[in-house]
Amino acid sequence: MRHDHLISAAQLSRADIEAVLDRAAEIDDDPATVRERHAGTVLALCFFEPSTRTKMSFDTAMKRLGGETIDMGSVESSSVKKGESLADTVRVIEGYADAMVLRHPSEGSAKMASEFVGVPLVNAGDGAGQHPSQTLLDLYTIRENAGLDDITVGIMGDLKYGRTVHSLSMALTNFDVRQHFVSPESLRLPRSVRYDLHEAGAQVREHEELAGILPELDVLYVTRIQRERFPDEREYREVAGEYQIDPETLDEAKESLTVMHPLPRVDEIDPAVDETPHAQYFEQAHNGVPVRMALLDALLSGGERR
Amino acid sequence: MRHDHLISAAQLSRADIEAVLDRAAEIDDDPATVRERHAGTVLALCFFEPSTRTKMSFDTAMKRLGGETIDMGSVESSSVKKGESLADTVRVIEGYADAMVLRHPSEGSAKMASEFVGVPLVNAGDGAGQHPSQTLLDLYTIRENAGLDDITVGIMGDLKYGRTVHSLSMALTNFDVRQHFVSPESLRLPRSVRYDLHEAGAQVREHEELAGILPELDVLYVTRIQRERFPDEREYREVAGEYQIDPETLDEAKESLTVMHPLPRVDEIDPAVDETPHAQYFEQAHNGVPVRMALLDALLSGGERR
């Protein structure tokens, strides 16, 4: 991979993606090989918004590479509150660290910030924008469970607002994957994303119900439908109820179906599904560690940085 | 010690306790012997409630064993706020870490959480429930100062709500220890704890005043009486005032009396006591490090985990 920064999954060619996933698989097989690889190296965790799993898994990844992390802390406890610009904050922090992970509520912020820093920067979510390391771990999980060739993937839930979904569906166009989108009319994939998918030559179909296409799926990727998207509680409950999964729902699925979810879940997947072999969402979260180890390793080992 | 998880001090036999305390003493004598012992190992700190000393001493313990820690951060900055269940949170985090320390406001939460994870979990306080590593460091401090055979221990203050006290008094029944409980009537030991102590064959007596039994004590364990337990401020002041210690109070004590306190203290022990040889409460806090090192070492080195 030849990149200074990782801002968007769209930067990554099929070869880039495969290189990261291959490396992640190697690391996952034998983590001992990289245990001291980045000793003496410091990664800054800059989270301008709350995060548990992304932050903890980057933290873990860096430490399992032998490196160290420093944490900017919450916005409330930082000089951001004194009116400092993001550009200034990252320019200060780049002097402390060898690489930086940034989450920020504003779309485009990671791109902007990356223009001010000379150390590798990973976008860990910029508002409604991108979150490419999530896409990589999603791809890794799909590849481990179903392969990435000649498969059928269903993506269900809130397809309008979910940055995870937009990014994953675009990345899947690099592979031989049929994509089905399942959502209420009001939360269907935005026109712009549909256009991009079409341009990329994707095989895309949209549905309002899961039942019709469930038997075809190799992977079902479920996302949370958020209460706040609906004007009233009753409407939310009706709609959300139709996109929930339980063991009975899955009776019609292939035995080998892989169920994924970016987590946290609320009611979208009944806990009884956890006991079935379909459930791979915790494994998916855990895959964040080897995938981020592979990613950090690539960025920290890159030679062409200014 | 043969346990997957440490949820309650009641799990621990006398032999288990002695093994941990012996190991802690070894480590305290020569910390260099374990300096790299758990290099490459990651401990997750999951504190759903504020904590200074417990969290910092687990953090220190892990680092002094050569390991690393990752911190879930505060509940406000975590996905718990998005409605994630505790079972889901710990199942995600177990994929990042080799062991886990959990503090949570609900009694029974640590037991429940431990049923979902395959890495060792230490309960660092579950509401009014258990906090077994505190009990171990209390026992260690008593043993270092007075031994654990044929001694007389007084426990004073809020005996009704203090989980520290309940857990310690039960653990002391493994040893040849006479226990005296000193508290206002309204804050005496709960009936259930008295019953358990009786069943365990403990030699237990209750008092409303310290004066009568002070001269007999080898150890005096003081706890904080909390303002919020009393309907009005005046009543609190009157009661609390009777259970405060100053150098004059201790005139009647044995020269060798050890005074302990789980900290933080407010007014229960006059700072002038700090200068006397009786004061062992800061040492007691410091003992948290070797004791937790010994405990983590035992859990991380255990062979029988699923």
Add this chain to the structure above:
Amino acid sequence: MRHDHLISAAQLSRADIEAVLDRAAEIDDDPATVRERHAGTVLALCFFEPSTRTKMSFDTAMKRLGGETIDMGSVESSSVKKGESLADTVRVIEGYADAMVLRHPSEGSAKMASEFVGVPLVNAGDGAGQHPSQTLLDLYTIRENAGLDDITVGIMGDLKYGRTVHSLSMALTNFDVRQHFVSPESLRLPRSVRYDLHEAGAQVREHEELAGILPELDVLYVTRIQRERFPDEREYREVAGEYQIDPETLDEAKESLTVMHPLPRVDEIDPAVDETPHAQYFEQAHNGVPVRMALLDALLSGGERR
């Protein structure tokens, strides 16, 4: 350097300062020489007030020396909220750590705390009091850019409330430096500081406008004028506007002028200045790492501690 604790820059002789700056320069040149120097050593970060750069740069410094840090966390998540005294908190924490960095809102708190602990303590800001590691990194930056002999330094902005300024100006009296102070009448240097500077034999002059002395300056140290110092917004804007720097302002300056700022900045320095060779404020922030490495190394290697 022969000190148990670093509470105030006033403790430091010219020789002490030069020893730290020389060591910092050595480390900056070749950080690999100290990469494992303090392995197995733990530094406690105790910040009772928010901080980004000071905390992160101490954290980085300790880790780049091979050591570990433990973080007290915010006051909200600590036992301070239960009413614990600062003396008790630091006495507990000294049992976990080999050294301690303390920031606290009360002037004099670091001095007081240091009397209770047997490990080296660095004052990282005590209210309106001292912040000596900031002074050291300021001196380092001046020395790297302009030398510390026979130079002219201008210090501009809020000279009344800025502890950074008071501490730096006193430290500069150890060197052959002419000092010019530029501020609105209402924010001029306090009488007590002027007196101390006079006693120390400093060559000090005060100005209300930068223009007159700008051409003479080798270094211009800009500080933030805070809104809350002014009764109304309009007055603030008028005054603050007169003490802002942009590329045009600097037309009259020496080509070699070094512009510094303790950061965070708000409007005091136009971002267009960042592109000029004058701008050294990000470099100044980055210098916090080698300077604090040198400082921690000196304190942790000291032999005369009780």
